[in-house]
Amino acid sequence: MKINLKINGQSRQFLIEPNEYLLDVLRKNDYLSVRRGCDNTSCGVCTVLIDNKPVPSCSVLAARCENKEITTVEGVEKEVEKLARYFGELGADQCGYCNPSMALTVYALKLENKNASIEEVKEYLVGNLCRCTGYIAQHEAIMKYLGDES
Amino acid sequence: MKVVNNLTHSIDGMGIMKGRKAFTDDFAEKDTLIVKVMRSPYAYAKILEINDSEARKLEGIEMVLTHKDFKRIPFTRAGQGYPEPSPHDKFVLDEYVRYIGDEVLAVVGRSDEICDKALSLIKVEYEVLEPVLDFETAKDNPIVIHPENEIHEMFDIGFQPKRNIAASYAMEIGDVKKSLSECEYVIKETFYTQAQAHVMLEPHTVNARMDYQNRLCIYSATQTPFHVRRIISQGLEIPLSKIRVIKPRVGGGFGGKQAIHGEMLVAYVTYKTNKPTKMIYSRKEVFESSYSRHPMRIEMTLGADKDGRLKAINCEGLSDTGAYGEHALTVFMVTGSKVLPLYNKVDSVRFAGDIVYTNHTPAGAFRGYGAIQGNFALESAVDILCKKMKMDPILFRQINMMKEKETSPIFAIMGEGTAGTAMIMETCKLEECIEKGMALIGWKDKYPRIESKDKIRSVGMAIAMQGSGIPYIDMGSATIKLNDDGFYNLMVGATEIGQGSDTVLTQIAAEELMTTVDKVVIYSSDTDLTPFDVGAYASSTTYISGNAVWKAAKELKEKMIVEAARILKTKVENIDFDGKTFMNRASNEKITLVDLSNQITYSHEQKQLQVTSSYVGHKSPPPFMAGFVEIEIDKATYEIDILHYVSVVDCGTTINPMLAKGQVDGAIVQGLGMAHFEEVIYGANGKLISSDMLNYKIPTRLDIKKLTTVFVDSYEETGPFGAKSVGEIGIDTPPAALANAVANALDVRITTLPVTSEKIFKEIRRINDEK
Numbered sequence: 001m002k003i004n005l006k007i008n009g010q011s012r013q014f015l016i017e018p019n020e021y022l023l024d025v026l027r028k029n030d031y032l033s034v035r036r037g038c039d040n041t042s043c044g045v046c047t048v049l050i051d052n053k054p055v056p057s058c059s060v061l062a063a064r065c066e067n068k069e070i071t072t073v074e075g076v077e078k079e080v081e082k083l084a085r086y087f088g089e090l091g092a093d094q095c096g097y098c099n100p101s102m103a104l105t106v107y108a109l110k111l112e113n114k115n116a117s118i119e120e121v122k123e124y125l126v127g128n129l130c131r132c133t134g135y136i137a138q139h140e141a142i143m144k145y146l147g148d149e150s
Numbered sequence: 151m152k153v154v155n156n157l158t159h160s161i162d163g164m165g166i167m168k169g170r171k172a173f174t175d176d177f178a179e180k181d182t183l184i185v186k187v188m189r190s191p192y193a194y195a196k197i198l199e200i201n202d203s204e205a206r207k208l209e210g211i212e213m214v215l216t217h218k219d220f221k222r223i224p225f226t227r228a229g230q231g232y233p234e235p236s237p238h239d240k241f242v243l244d245e246y247v248r249y250i251g252d253e254v255l256a257v258v259g260r261s262d263e264i265c266d267k268a269l270s271l272i273k274v275e276y277e278v279l280e281p282v283l284d285f286e287t288a289k290d291n292p293i294v295i296h297p298e299n300e301i302h303e304m305f306d307i308g309f310q311p312k313r314n315i316a317a318s319y320a321m322e323i324g325d326v327k328k329s330l331s332e333c334e335y336v337i338k339e340t341f342y343t344q345a346q347a348h349v350m351l352e353p354h355t356v357n358a359r360m361d362y363q364n365r366l367c368i369y370s371a372t373q374t375p376f377h378v379r380r381i382i383s384q385g386l387e388i389p390l391s392k393i394r395v396i397k398p399r400v401g402g403g404f405g406g407k408q409a410i411h412g413e414m415l416v417a418y419v420t421y422k423t424n425k426p427t428k429m430i431y432s433r434k435e436v437f438e439s440s441y442s443r444h445p446m447r448i449e450m451t452l453g454a455d456k457d458g459r460l461k462a463i464n465c466e467g468l469s470d471t472g473a474y475g476e477h478a479l480t481v482f483m484v485t486g487s488k489v490l491p492l493y494n495k496v497d498s499v500r501f502a503g504d505i506v507y508t509n510h511t512p513a514g515a516f517r518g519y520g521a522i523q524g525n526f527a528l529e530s531a532v533d534i535l536c537k538k539m540k541m542d543p544i545l546f547r548q549i550n551m552m553k554e555k556e557t558s559p560i561f562a563i564m565g566e567g568t569a570g571t572a573m574i575m576e577t578c579k580l581e582e583c584i585e586k587g588m589a590l591i592g593w594k595d596k597y598p599r600i601e602s603k604d605k606i607r608s609v610g611m612a613i614a615m616q617g618s619g620i621p622y623i624d625m626g627s628a629t630i631k632l633n634d635d636g637f638y639n640l641m642v643g644a645t646e647i648g649q650g651s652d653t654v655l656t657q658i659a660a661e662e663l664m665t666t667v668d669k670v671v672i673y674s675s676d677t678d679l680t681p682f683d684v685g686a687y688a689s690s691t692t693y694i695s696g697n698a699v700w701k702a703a704k705e706l707k708e709k710m711i712v713e714a715a716r717i718l719k720t721k722v723e724n725i726d727f728d729g730k731t732f733m734n735r736a737s738n739e740k741i742t743l744v745d746l747s748n749q750i751t752y753s754h755e756q757k758q759l760q761v762t763s764s765y766v767g768h769k770s771p772p773p774f775m776a777g778f779v780e781i782e783i784d785k786a787t788y789e790i791d792i793l794h795y796v797s798v799v800d801c802g803t804t805i806n807p808m809l810a811k812g813q814v815d816g817a818i819v820q821g822l823g824m825a826h827f828e829e830v831i832y833g834a835n836g837k838l839i840s841s842d843m844l845n846y847k848i849p850t851r852l853d854i855k856k857l858t859t860v861f862v863d864s865y866e867e868t869g870p871f872g873a874k875s876v877g878e879i880g881i882d883t884p885p886a887a888l889a890n891a892v893a894n895a896l897d898v899r900i901t902t903l904p905v906t907s908e909k910i911f912k913e914i915r916r917i918n919d920e921k
Contacts, residue, residue: 017263032176033169035401037351038433042843045351073169084167088159091808094816095648096166097352097401103167122851129843131349131402132648134815135851137808 003066007031008075016062022048023057026072033073033100037129044128047101048072054105056127073100079107082148086141094132102128106142114146121146153661154805154871160653161667162399162646172399174371178357179426183212185415186265186429188254188272189439190247193281193509193836194295197245197274200255205268210260212423214272215415217243217255224301225385227441228476228514229374229408231623231684233304235567237316237475239296242385242414247276248295248473249509250837251438258419258427281509283836285470286447288314288506295473295507307479307567314507316475319483323559324498326451329462333453337535340449341527342902343885344830345442345470346823347840348516349848352401353436354411357428358420366421367394373407373645374685375675381410382417393417397675403647404820405515408687409476411440437841441514442830444481444505445470448527452534458541460493460550465527467503472512478505480566481513481520487570488616488772489524491558493532493550499560509836515687517817518881521616522824526903529612529886533893543890544584544593547613552774554578566688571621573769577874579800579862580613583776587611587798590858591778598894604785607793610891611778614882617770618866618875619690626695627681627764628702630659632710634751636730636743637669640702643683644695645675649877650809651691655699657805658870662703664729681762689875692805694767696870702763709759710743713750717741771866773801773874777818777883781891788907788914790892792822794856797880800864803872807861810876814859817880823849825885826904 005012007026016025023046026034034057037045041056048057049071073080080103087093102125109116109124116124121142130138166172202214220242228236243253254274259265282288282295296311303309308318330336352371361367366388372378375395383390400407412429419427431440451464467485471478486501518525536543552558554575562572588594591609599608629641640659646652652672659670674680683695707727714732715722718739726733733740741749750757778796783789797814804810827847831839840846859880865872885903893899898913 027175032171035173035175036353036430038843040433040842040844043351043433073167077168080168081164084164085159087167088163089157091160091806091812093160093163093166093809094650094812095350095352095400095402096163097173097350097399097648099163099167100169126850126852129351129848129850131351131404131820131848132816133812134817134819134857135854136815136857137812139851 001063003062005065005068005070007070008072018063020062021058022060022062022065025062026057031072035097045098045101047104047128049104049108052108052111054108071104073103076107083145086144090137090141092133092137092141098128098130106145110146116146118143151661151871153657153667155803155807157808158653158657158667158806160650160809161656162652166399173352173401174355174357174369174398175430177369177398178428179359182357182426182428183258183260183419184262184265185256185258185412185419185427186269187256188269190250190252190254192247192276192278193250193283194279195247195276196279197247197254198277199275201273204271205257208264208268210264211257211268213258213419215243215256215258217241217245222300223385225381226476227409229377229410232380235307235479236477237301237303237307237309239301240474242418249511251511252473256415281836282314283509285445285468285506285508288508289504295509316471316505316507317479317482318504319479320502321563322500323563326462326464326498326500329498330451330453330464333461334456335535335539336451336453337531337538338449338451339531339534339901340447341530343446343523343526344903345445345513346516346828347437347442347846348404348406350402350404350406353433354407354431354440356412356416357426358416359426360420360424365392365394366417368413368417369396369398370413371400371407372397373403373647373687375645375677376643376682377685378410378413379677382413385414386418386421388421394678397645400647403686404517405519405687406440407647408515408685409441433843434841437846438511438838441476441512443516444513446485446523448523450527450531452531454535454539458539458546458549460495461497463490463493463496463499465490465501469503469505470508470510470513471505472508472510474512476512476514483564483566484520485524487560487564488521489528491560492552492613492615494552494556494558495550511838517820517878519878522821522882522885525612525614525882526885530889530901533890534899544588547584548581551580551613552578553581566620571769577771577800577802577864577866578774579864580774580776582862583774583798583800584613586860586862587776587778587796590796591780591794593778596780606783606785606895607780608891608895609778609780610887610894611776612883612886612890613776614879615772615774616689616875616879616882617772618693619767619770620688621767621770624684624688624690624694625764625766626683626698627762628695628699629681629760629762630702630706631758631760632706632747634748636747637671638663640670640672640699641680642672642674642695642699643680644691645683645686647686649686649813650806651686653809654692654805655696658696658699659703661871662700663707689878692873693869693875694765696873697765698763700870701765702761705761705763706759709761713759714741714746717746717749769868771868771874773799773876773879775799775879775883777887779884779887779891781895783895788910790826790907792826792855794858797859798862799859799876799879800862801876801879802864802866802869802874804861805871805873810861811859813876814880815857817878818857818884819849819854821881821884824903825888826906827853829904
């Protein structure tokens with residue numbers, strides 16, 4: 001079947017199987033920043049924005065995304081750059097496998113609530129697991145990013 | 151120092167967060183065969199018959215591989231140097247399956263869906279055998295897990311497969327029995343640790359193709375690209391020269407990617423079919439069918455004199471290596487060798503035990519590598535002894551622990567799989583670590599506990615040590631090349647797995663060459679293009695590979711100065727170099743590095759300046775740390791809230807202070823996972839039930855309240871710019887520190903990991919029942 005998506009502002013049409021997940025469709029079509037960490041929405045690595053809401057793409061059927069707006073990190077590069085600089089400054093980078101998905105979730109939070117408290121940040125991002133950093137440096141970087149009006 | 155020990159952003163964080171093509175699967179061919187493995191539903195069985203005729207007929211199925219397709223060449227997946235200290239007890243595919251999740255056969259097809267369909271059509275007839283699921287009854291059990299004759303050890307590791315023993319070890323210094331009989335205070339306790347899972351977020355991933363020179367080119371998410379190349383060559387009898395292994399960005403390893411996982415099958419299929427092939431482990435396969443930490447039983451006996459001086463340690467262990475013996479001996483030895491020297495003033499110390507086979511998921515390398523298990527036992531036992539002696543546990547440690555310029559006879563006796571290397575602790579700042587940590591956690595005000603109406607707050611602590619590479623075994627090397635326009639390429643075999651080694655090694659080169667990190671372009675871990683390195687394990691990269699980089703940079707600088715002297719027509723001794731300009735001190739004549747590099751590249755006496763250097767450690771200087779935890783326990787539910795963890799670390803110079811802190815923070819949280827969150831659950835039939843992230847709970851960001859990580863001043867003379875290792879040390883203290891904090895709160899001693907509310911509840915009920 002065919003679906004129409006708007007990915008990072010660009011209209012695309014894909015030929016898909018009805019049972020294909022959005023994650024697999026995106027990767028097949030070279031949106032390689034979207035990656036798999038698990039198979040049951042428990043790690044957050046595959047997060048993309050669907051109409052600006054963070055959603056784990058491993059569990060969304062592509063067929064259900066007809067005419068939706070999908071955002072990957074490539075679609076919000078300027079914001080990601082800002083966040084990445086704070087990550088660098090605070091030593092929050094490690095393997096980075098989860099970083100594009102986390103950047104998207106943080107960006108969505110900023111759209112919703114740029115005055116989020118640290119507790120609200122933790123709540124919002126709780127589905128984005130990280131096994132490398134111990135989280136603390138990430139939170140410091142995210143708070144700085146949320147406070148950055150530039 | 152301008153670059154080292156200064157704020158330097160990781161060199162790759164920006165590109166990674168922007169989602170640039172970086173990880174193994176990003177490099178898989180579009181039109182690729184997929185390998186999928188049928189996993190054993192039985193803990194122990196013999197495959198009698200495989201009926202795959204329907205599957206083979208499926209359109210899009212390329213092959214069905216069974217044990218009959220492979221020559222019987224036993225190997226070990228461990229991913230260690232050669233000869234390995236792990237038994238060669240594994241076949242690519244075998245007629246026996248030895249745990250639920252073991253490989254039965256593999257299907258190779260054009261898509262995931264076709265492979266799944268094929269798997270559903272294959273009928274396998276098994277002779278189901280009774281498994282050995284209790285590691286305490288494995289030794290000399292009539293059920294033998296490895297009856298096959300071809301398997302063997304590479305050198306004496308105590309391998310006795312007919313007794314279900316993968317390896318065994320024993321050593322004694324002094325006479326422990328006699329020492330204990332002379333002690334005023336003796337305690338004995340048995341501890342159990344669980345099969346922690348690594349849960350790196352990138353699953354095991356590998357893909358292969360034949361390149362235009364008809365060579366096998368493999369991208370693998372591995373910590374050990376050179377070992378992978380060797381093991382594939384030996385196991386599949388493909389000439390080493392025909393194989394290239396490239397390690398792209400790796401999404402976390404923690405030891406889990408030291409071993410080879412899908413590489414054998416993928417390499418075999420591509421070599422056989424000439425077609426691109428890939429395999430990605432499902433998350434369930436990562437849990438169930440890769441490997442975990444070795445679960446252990448550790449019996450610890452401590453004896454002290456009336457003044458609180460520790461006189462004797464007797465440590466008897468039993469380790470469960472599961473179905474295969476990866477890292478069986480070496481992990482177990484580290485349980486002794488990187489734990490017991492903490493208390494070096496004893497008259498006698500004994501360490502012994504067996505590493506047994508069971509029909510569980512195999513165990514292997516995992517950050518901490520035996521030390522976290524041993525540390526939990528020893529540092530819990532020390533607090534138990536202190537309670538018996540009514541002695542302050544901090545004072546006890548201050549009196550009995552390792553101090554600077556001291557040594558332990560254990561270092562010479564115990565290495566990793568072989569004898570060890572004697573060494574003096576040229577740097578050991580444990581005293582300062584304890585003092586600072588006490589201040590940062592507020593020990594004096596909070597020890598042992600503060601009680602309120604509903605809650606009890608308490609503190610607990612532990613000290614730890616690790617190593618920095620394996621002396622006389624681990625080798626790292628680096629090539630540095632000067633380019634026109636005066637910038638450098640740095641090629642290293644060292645393996646960046648997210649810990650920041652590419653950044654740290656770049657900083658070391660930049661510091662020595664007196665330049666900035668942007669002028670040093672690193673490329674790592676490609677068996678065709680980079681010089682050899684054992685890989686990312688044993689806390690070796692900063693110390694071993696870092697020393698190789700440092701040496702190469704020094705040698706390249708000398709070569710550049712020779713060129714400058716030639717151009718400026720003077721002696722080498724007259725040349726000063728500040729990173730940008732060479733100056734003849736005698737004449738004040740100058741040439742910039744840019745001009746020099748352009749001249750030797752294009753116009754006059756052209757040559758390529760390049761240096762390759764290697765480094766092998768002659769010792770393994772341990773980093774040390776003191777870890778302190780503050781917890782709050784609910785009096786009604788015994789729920790444990792971890793409020794604060796303080797780590798004070800002596801790792802020598804921190805090459806990159808922020809990344810070093812990241813290593814410790816991350817390891818503390820992973821250690822807290824082992825201490826409190828990560829329960830491993832098996833079904834009665836031996837099935838791993840905690841085989842996804844919903845049933846196996848790693849700490850989330852809501853669980854981590856506050857971490858304070860600081861480094862004490864320390865300079866290790868043999869390390870690059872004074873550095874020791876920092877990758878593993880952070881994981882060791884949380885289990886004992888937490889158990890000690892619980893004991894300080896409730897007078898209840900939990901001796902099995904993880905320490906949970908349920909166990910506290912049960913223990914309190916048991917104590918009350920006894921009363």
